[in-house]
Amino acid sequence: MAEDEPNGGDPGTQGGPYTGPRAADYTPEPDHSDDPRYVTRTRFLSNVAFAGTGVLAAAILVPVIGFAVATPLQDEKYRWIDIGPASDFLKNPPPYPNATPSTRVGEVTSLAVSGPTSDADRRIYVVYGLKDPSTRPQPTPGEDAAVFESKFQRWAAGLTAADFDLLAIWNRCAHLGCPVAYSPGSAGYVCPCHGGAYDSRGLVTGGPPPRPLDRVDIKVIDKSKSYTPEQIAQGKDRVPLAVAATSSNPNLRVLVGKPYSIDQEQQSFPLADPGYPVSGTLSHLYPFT
Numbered sequence: 001m002a003e004d005e006p007n008g009g010d011p012g013t014q015g016g017p018y019t020g021p022r023a024a025d026y027t028p029e030p031d032h033s034d035d036p037r038y039v040t041r042t043r044f045l046s047n048v049a050f051a052g053t054g055v056l057a058a059a060i061l062v063p064v065i066g067f068a069v070a071t072p073l074q075d076e077k078y079r080w081i082d083i084g085p086a087s088d089f090l091k092n093p094p095p096y097p098n099a100t101p102s103t104r105v106g107e108v109t110s111l112a113v114s115g116p117t118s119d120a121d122r123r124i125y126v127v128y129g130l131k132d133p134s135t136r137p138q139p140t141p142g143e144d145a146a147v148f149e150s151k152f153q154r155w156a157a158g159l160t161a162a163d164f165d166l167l168a169i170w171n172r173c174a175h176l177g178c179p180v181a182y183s184p185g186s187a188g189y190v191c192p193c194h195g196g197a198y199d200s201r202g203l204v205t206g207g208p209p210p211r212p213l214d215r216v217d218i219k220v221i222d223k224s225k226s227y228t229p230e231q232i233a234q235g236k237d238r239v240p241l242a243v244a245a246t247s248s249n250p251n252l253r254v255l256v257g258k259p260y261s262i263d264q265e266q267q268s269f270p271l272a273d274p275g276y277p278v279s280g281t282l283s284h285l286y287p288f289t
């Protein structure tokens with residue numbers, strides 16, 4: 001009988017009867033895994049890992065989103081700036097009844113413009129010139145000078161105000177931001193840093209720049225007239241260049257406004273930092289490229 005045996009019949013226990021739990025007495029712990037209010041160790045660790053991932057994602061995404069949002073907000077600080085009378089910029093307009101190859105067709109003017117913010121200080125080139133400079137005749141090798149002059153004269157005589165436009169070009173190189181300079185000899189802009197080259201409209205003709213020079217909104221207004229903000233937003237305050245170029249009205253003024261970027265097809269895009277293309281495959285990786 002077990003009662004007669006030392007240790008209550010338990011061969012593994014010494015020094016008295018075994019009083020601990022027995023397998024027959026074991027009651028399993030209740031399973032709370034389906035109870036959302038009960039925090040198991042596994043659930044606790046999962047929550048910690050989830051929160052940590054969220055913090056890491058926020059650390060990466062917040063600066064990127066801020067970068068994307070801040071630029072448009074900053075653009076709104078730009079305002080129209082009066083840079084002078086129209087006659088200072090709309091120089092050498094058509095017609096050209098007796099032009100020679102040395103006749104000035106339009107004009108490029110340089111001036112410094114301070115914007116409302118410290119990073120808006122810029123020098124711009126105001127270009128009153130041909131919409132398509134490639135139409136200008138060039139002498140062919142061996143061509144008789146008199147023949148070329150006659151060809152040039154016929155071409156210039158056919159020009160009208162509709163062949164011209166007015167641009168404001170920012171002198172910030174689109175490669176890494178060095179100041180470019182206009183070269184009258186080559187009728188283009190050159191960058192001293194890495195040899196970037198642009199034509200008179202700021203389109204890239206050589207070197208590393210990934211896009212043309214940025215431009216600045218420009219318009220001619222008659223300051224003696226007033227317009228509502230809606231009319232101004234619709235451009236109804238703008239004096240047509242064909243009128244402004246031949247007018248002696250002292251109230252005609254040239255204003256420059258918000259900068260923007262363009263691609264080689266002269267499509268407009270929101271202002272981008274130097275070094276970034278604004279169209280094409282690489283532009284989709286901006287600002288990671």
Ligand code: FES
Pocket residue numbers: 173174175176177178191192193194195196207208209
């Ligand atoms: S900064 Fe102008 S070419 Fe590099």
